[in-house]
Amino acid sequence: MVFGIETGFGYWDPLIWVVLFVLMFIGGYLIAKYAAQRATPFRADELESEIFLSGWGETVEKDLRFPSKHLYWGFRKALESAWYRSAVEEHSGILTTYIFWIVILLLILMLLIAFGGAM
Amino acid sequence: MDLYSISLTLVLVVTFVGAIAAVYFRDLLNAVVALAVMSGGLALAFFLMEAPDVAIAEAALGAGAITAIFILAIGETEREEKE
Amino acid sequence: MNIMEHIAILVVITPLFGAFSTPFVSLAGKKAADIWVGIFSGLTFVFSILLGLKVLRSGIVIYTLGAPEPAIATVDYNGLIFPVRILLEVDALSALLALVISLIGFFAAIYSWRYMEHDTGVEKFYTLFLLLLTGMLGIVLTGDIFNMYVFLEIMSISAYALVAFRKETFEAVEAGIKYLVVGSAASTLILLAVAILYGVYGSLTIAQIAHLIEVSPSPLIWGALALYLTGFILKAGIVPLHMWLIDAHPAAPSSISALLSGVVIKTGAYAIIRIFFTLYGVEVMNRALIGWIIVVIAVITMFVGGSLGLIQQDLKRLLAYSSVAQMGYIALGIGVALIAFNTTAGDAGLVGALFHLLNHAIMKGMLFLIAGVILHQLGTRNINEMGGLIKKMPITSACFIIGGLAIAGVPPFNGFVSKLILYEASAMISPALAVIAIISSALTLGMYLRVIQTAFLGRAPETLKDIRDPPASMLIPIVILAILIVIFGILPSLPVDSIITPAVEAVKNQASYLSAVLP
Amino acid sequence: MKMSEKPYELSVIVRTVARLLFGLILIFGFYVIVHGHITPGGGFQGGVVTALAVIMLLAAYGYEGVVTEVREKILERFESLGAIMFWTLGLVGVIATATYFADVLYKGTPGELISAGTIPLMNIAVGMKVASGVAVLVIIMSIGMYYSRKYQKAEKEGAEE
Numbered sequence: 001m002v003f004g005i006e007t008g009f010g011y012w013d014p015l016i017w018v019v020l021f022v023l024m025f026i027g028g029y030l031i032a033k034y035a036a037q038r039a040t041p042f043r044a045d046e047l048e049s050e051i052f053l054s055g056w057g058e059t060v061e062k063d064l065r066f067p068s069k070h071l072y073w074g075f076r077k078a079l080e081s082a083w084y085r086s087a088v089e090e091h092s093g094i095l096t097t098y099i100f101w102i103v104i105l106l107l108i109l110m111l112l113i114a115f116g117g118a119m
Numbered sequence: 120m121d122l123y124s125i126s127l128t129l130v131l132v133v134t135f136v137g138a139i140a141a142v143y144f145r146d147l148l149n150a151v152v153a154l155a156v157m158s159g160g161l162a163l164a165f166f167l168m169e170a171p172d173v174a175i176a177e178a179a180l181g182a183g184a185i186t187a188i189f190i191l192a193i194g195e196t197e198r199e200e201k202e
Numbered sequence: 203m204n205i206m207e208h209i210a211i212l213v214v215i216t217p218l219f220g221a222f223s224t225p226f227v228s229l230a231g232k233k234a235a236d237i238w239v240g241i242f243s244g245l246t247f248v249f250s251i252l253l254g255l256k257v258l259r260s261g262i263v264i265y266t267l268g269a270p271e272p273a274i275a276t277v278d279y280n281g282l283i284f285p286v287r288i289l290l291e292v293d294a295l296s297a298l299l300a301l302v303i304s305l306i307g308f309f310a311a312i313y314s315w316r317y318m319e320h321d322t323g324v325e326k327f328y329t330l331f332l333l334l335l336t337g338m339l340g341i342v343l344t345g346d347i348f349n350m351y352v353f354l355e356i357m358s359i360s361a362y363a364l365v366a367f368r369k370e371t372f373e374a375v376e377a378g379i380k381y382l383v384v385g386s387a388a389s390t391l392i393l394l395a396v397a398i399l400y401g402v403y404g405s406l407t408i409a410q411i412a413h414l415i416e417v418s419p420s421p422l423i424w425g426a427l428a429l430y431l432t433g434f435i436l437k438a439g440i441v442p443l444h445m446w447l448i449d450a451h452p453a454a455p456s457s458i459s460a461l462l463s464g465v466v467i468k469t470g471a472y473a474i475i476r477i478f479f480t481l482y483g484v485e486v487m488n489r490a491l492i493g494w495i496i497v498v499i500a501v502i503t504m505f506v507g508g509s510l511g512l513i514q515q516d517l518k519r520l521l522a523y524s525s526v527a528q529m530g531y532i533a534l535g536i537g538v539a540l541i542a543f544n545t546t547a548g549d550a551g552l553v554g555a556l557f558h559l560l561n562h563a564i565m566k567g568m569l570f571l572i573a574g575v576i577l578h579q580l581g582t583r584n585i586n587e588m589g590g591l592i593k594k595m596p597i598t599s600a601c602f603i604i605g606g607l608a609i610a611g612v613p614p615f616n617g618f619v620s621k622l623i624l625y626e627a628s629a630m631i632s633p634a635l636a637v638i639a640i641i642s643s644a645l646t647l648g649m650y651l652r653v654i655q656t657a658f659l660g661r662a663p664e665t666l667k668d669i670r671d672p673p674a675s676m677l678i679p680i681v682i683l684a685i686l687i688v689i690f691g692i693l694p695s696l697p698v699d700s701i702i703t704p705a706v707e708a709v710k711n712q713a714s715y716l717s718a719v720l721p
Numbered sequence: 722m723k724m725s726e727k728p729y730e731l732s733v734i735v736r737t738v739a740r741l742l743f744g745l746i747l748i749f750g751f752y753v754i755v756h757g758h759i760t761p762g763g764g765f766q767g768g769v770v771t772a773l774a775v776i777m778l779l780a781a782y783g784y785e786g787v788v789t790e791v792r793e794k795i796l797e798r799f800e801s802l803g804a805i806m807f808w809t810l811g812l813v814g815v816i817a818t819a820t821y822f823a824d825v826l827y828k829g830t831p832g833e834l835i836s837a838g839t840i841p842l843m844n845i846a847v848g849m850k851v852a853s854g855v856a857v858l859v860i861i862m863s864i865g866m867y868y869s870r871k872y873q874k875a876e877k878e879g880a881e882e
Binding site: 171172179180183187190191192194195 | 753761762763765766769770772773776777779780855858859862863866869870
């Protein structure tokens, strides 16, 4: 079999995934087509076509772009104070910080390897 | 102590003093001259340790070219180092 | 002259000649220089393929400079036979790296034809470009630690100059100077390590030093190992010495970013593998300790790269953080291979590391070329200013989506296969490692989904009206690399069986590397 | 610091000595390059010495005084030529059915000037490359300074008006 590969203690066959992906695409396309047929056409002139968005004002079509900062916002919010604030501060772009890290890593590796490296 | 060790020690002391002075001086031109002295001492040390090839390279580059480049660059800046 | 006999040196000297003849050729105009560079990087690629075929067919290739015959590496001095000559020693690992480097180099050269059309001083750009290629190929092919340092400096100095090539932008000059300072610090540490090894063993040939370390390990060499490791960790862009990469890779012209992120940092990984498995050998070192150091660094690298990439707004900066994260995966494979050397887990770790190295070179090379296309066509690198690009430039967008999903480890692309092997290898050591690796992969997926969602899908802003796919000479390298991603994903055993497994065997078989040179 | 009227020029003594020494240093540099295979020194060291002659002129006369004598575009080509020469001399070994960099030319008697095969030629190639490379480096630096001086001066005059 040309497809597939041994991975240590398992076997990975991409062919089945390819078939699955193709089936999923066909299924999604059919559903989208069916939905497009069945959906009521949008009538802007009629009163009942106004969209009610949970009490908010109607969204303007121009604002419907989805900026990148909204994705994974929960993850970022959760780690904001614990990790991101200090990490972004550390990447300050100041050259002495970079040199500082070289010295620190060299010290750690020297201590660990010079005294424990030999068998 | 034979003559060789004495002269080598002397040259290395000159090198060391030059290096310290290069860091110590606040006038950049003086620091560059001290650096050139250090390079000269280093070149002499290389020569005493029977590496004339390296000595020539060190003398030409360290004492000559780099000093000239530094002096050209200092001409563009303030001479005194400020806090 | 028989070309196959001299193939090892031809791989190194072809780009070298191209580099220094380009200023003369460019007197005849920019078109001539373009074609000249295309010819020479293409020739390098062809020679690398031939070299790889020779290594696969007849084992380790020795090429000695200045000897009456290529295979004579030793000198007879009063009955004492030992190697002193400068030599290239090419095993399957070196050949694999040379192939990857010259592949990405060739595509980046062709891409540069149109990408650099608005810049001045293109002949200097091409000279530095080919010198960068020379340096990388020299590092992976040489069998001599001092030559490795020399080629490392050739590579690094051309990289510093290329990062600062667009000298009219403040960002490029600043990044270039930062890269210069930290890169020189790392090179100095590496030179110090070479000096220590030479002082202890009186030799510079890798095989000879490895043999002497096996016979009489001196305590000084562990200091040299720490210096080596620090230097090459910086060159490989692994946390905590990754910060220059984040500044330098976005600032360079995009074809250079593709080379820097695709292959230049891989030479650091290659050197780490070569030092651990060939120069020192796994027998004399405390494998568990050093392996765990590498694994811990790798885990931190994956998390830092993934999590900080998630908050970037600049496309090329995001790609640079992604490179950091992927270098973590490669380091994880190396660490696992050290801890569990010569077991199923160790072999899988090495296969995963080398396969991911190949895959990441292709994927990140392609992604940076696409970032260059976007910069060239739109004039912006900010993700939030893009949108709906898939309608304007369908081929480029399709390639980016393929590359982004592949690098995030989505089946059925090639990144998934190599990451799967790495997950399983690390799970055999400790399941927690595999969990962290999968979480980091999810972070990578997050950052690429952001780009795909915001820049390629969605609605186009008013400002982007007449945007088209780039000209053919920029598009063809991207498309070929995308096709390679899909092929390696669907037929993973094709590259693994033909080039990765021989390289893994070469890494594990230190004895044959030594016996090829020693009398 | 007060700016002198001329952009960059040292005293007459320095300029005269520099003009007189220029040729001598150049000749010494060539000597070190050519005798690289029999005495200490070689292409690199001699090249740096040769470049020092140009640097000395630069220090004494400034960019304007030197650019008429030494053109950096020609020096750049010269540097590439040195590299190509070195590369080609390496290839001589391959053509003579040995390996790259093999020393196949006439060996001669050790200690004489015409001996050691390709090595003196390689020294000359390296000398060309290093001399022109270091000289170009400093000339380009001083070009940058010349223009920044000019720019500052123009700005000052603009501010006075």
